[in-house]
Amino acid sequence: MSTEGRVVEPAAATSALESAGFVRVVARADGDGLAASGLLASALAASETPFQVTVGRTVAERTERVREPTSQDEVTVVVGTADATTAEDDRLQLAATDRPATLEAVDLVRELGSTPDPVLALAGVVAGGSEPGAGESEWLLETARERGLLERRPGVAVPTADPVDGVAHSTRLCAPWSGDLDATREALSDVVDGDPDALDADAHRAIGSLVALDAVGADEATDAAAETIGRALRPYATPEHAFATVGGFADVLEALARTQPGTGTALAMGHDVHELALEVWREYGRRAHDALAGASTGRYDGLFVVGIDDGPVEAVAQVVAASRSPEPTVLVVSEGDDPSSDRTGSDGGRGEAAIATREATPLGATLEGVARELAATESTTDGDDDLEATAGVEYDIGHRRGYLRYDLDNLDVDESTIIATVRERL
Template sequence: MATEGRSAPSSSATTALESAGFVRLIARADGDAIAASALLARALADRDTPYQITVGRTIAERTTRVHAPTADGDATVVVGTVDATADDEPIRLSATDRPAVLEAVDLVRDLGATPDPVLALAGVVAAGGDPGAGESEWLVERALERGLVDRRPGVAVPTADPIDGLAHSTRLRAPWSGNPEATREALADVAADPDALEADDRRAIGSLVALDTVGADAASDAAAATIGRALRPYATPEAPVATLGGFADVLTALARTEPGTATALALGHDVRDRALEGWREHGRRAHAALAAASLERYDGLVVVGVDDAPVETIARLAVDYRSPEPTVLAINEGHGPSSNRTQSDDGDDEAAIATREDDSLGAALEGIARELADAGPETDADGGVAYDVGHRRGYLRYDPGLDDETVVTTVRDLL
């Protein structure tokens, strides 16, 4: 049975890490967890403690890595939910009511290290939070004092060129999203010279983006609130990307497609060009798939059928900008060897759930996975079904023998 919301007491976690000869960091596949792992890794590096970061897409993957043999004196930190363990209990950063990166900040400070406020705030944004709100207020204050961030007009994108940033961003959904030429045409009157933008130019860009986003024919009521969180960004002049929101966007995209690159970026390695190219490709695929997607509405749920797309990003974009219902299930369509469907690396099918509601999806996702395992081919102990859960999101990986109708019905019944 999966366990969540249980983190190791700070004192015991600190003691374990202070005495560890080697630390394994096992992260959930999202931007928040990547940022949290990198913050801890930097603190360990300051202490000359060797470490390794790996990313597990599902609870089962992370649990398997927890159970891998270790040497005496080694420590394991898991950022995300894992199955209950009887022996060798890892240090858990798995609370569901706050970003994992804030748990990591607490642990880093207990170790006597200073957390990077920009990376920490990027993790907060990746978790769906607002930088400077609640527990993150002091991080913004610290970053402002050190000149690491600067609030300015405009939109939160990773690149200095607003056309490039807006065209590929998955923090917004406008009629021109995913198409650089269409974006350039839409911004022609407000971004004639992207290399020489003044505050008024950025303000005009933000206004145009907001109007195009909210005014799109398919925009939902939720679009106004969502795009509002992407406006007036914190610029990050010393970071490898242009804004906090852009940093979060890149980490979130790469956590699922190129976790090694996402981790390297969070650790401060020189992978900016590679990271941005992976982020662009992710944005292109997501927006193209959503434009061609089929949508089916139920009471409380919208099902988005896509083909060859990053399902978690599709679900989030749909719930933020397109869905009249509070929850979205993004699922591949079609069956058979000739279909170009969304699949994991091992050939299983994938689906994702995103919600605007605050309730945890953990119990529901576990129940859905069990029902699908019972309904699917008996290929192994778990019925060929694995899942993961994060803040307002869920992920499912299942045997291709399960038909879409079974997945949709199960999700509708148990959410």
């Protein structure tokens, strides 16, 4: 099962897109993938090239869409990894996991003669695990500032003008009141009283201080919590944008990618779906923090395990790795009967697990190995190539994270099996 494919060089990619009669973009289900696909879609629209954007939750889903028959002038762009399907697989692939796919998309968009939206691009960079303005994204930050699209201010990186609403539902931080709007309002009552639009710099600074103290001072907080909350403070505000800050925009993209990817795609393409997007984001954050509040935990050498009944496993894994785990790598396992926020109602009978890590070690080989071990592999033939597939198990990989989805009805897989298999592969 190779997820490398044959990636076309940048010059050939530009030529292929410029001559394409139709472009299919198949994106990874995370905020970085949505931002990258949105930037590409805008460039294609500007050149009047017909296109379609879809989001694949797993490597297998994206592979299936790549495998679909194409016409002679049709080009496929994969944001993320997908299995090679044929020896002549010439899809364009933005697949780096050590660099946000958004930055690869920015390079491609500029080669096509378009100007990328710097706010969307920076939100994708944040969702991809990097700091806005760091390294290759510095020029994007400077461009946004020169155009008056960004300004640095005190406070916390949230998508809403109301800081109570923002910090209560954020998955970029974790405090004792996270997920509970009333408790958050009480915690910030000495600072936030009245119209949130009337808050000045001093008020935002006080809010940031209170949130940081509560996040770092929580009983379960680890040393990593200080670094995590530090990244959420002094945000880049976006006064002309529908979302209040770049970091908040990234948080919304992450939630939509895993719950309502169609809405997320529309948002990344610039459509007016902001209110719906915020509703989805609130529910995603609430469920993540609720799941964590009722979770069981176990500690192993190098691995911290969190068991939840139901909830968005990747959000929980990222929150725990960033603020709650005494070990560098976190495994979250959910085998609830009800579909989680990462799933649709048709996904009953499936278990989910997610891995998040603070280390820079790539997780691709780990996830692929775990998937192979959890299920017997079978060979299928597509043309002249053999494509190995894991029966009943699908996975995905991203920046310092991984996702597993497995069939509970047909596989003998439980939490202990997942834990043992992951420990063997780490």
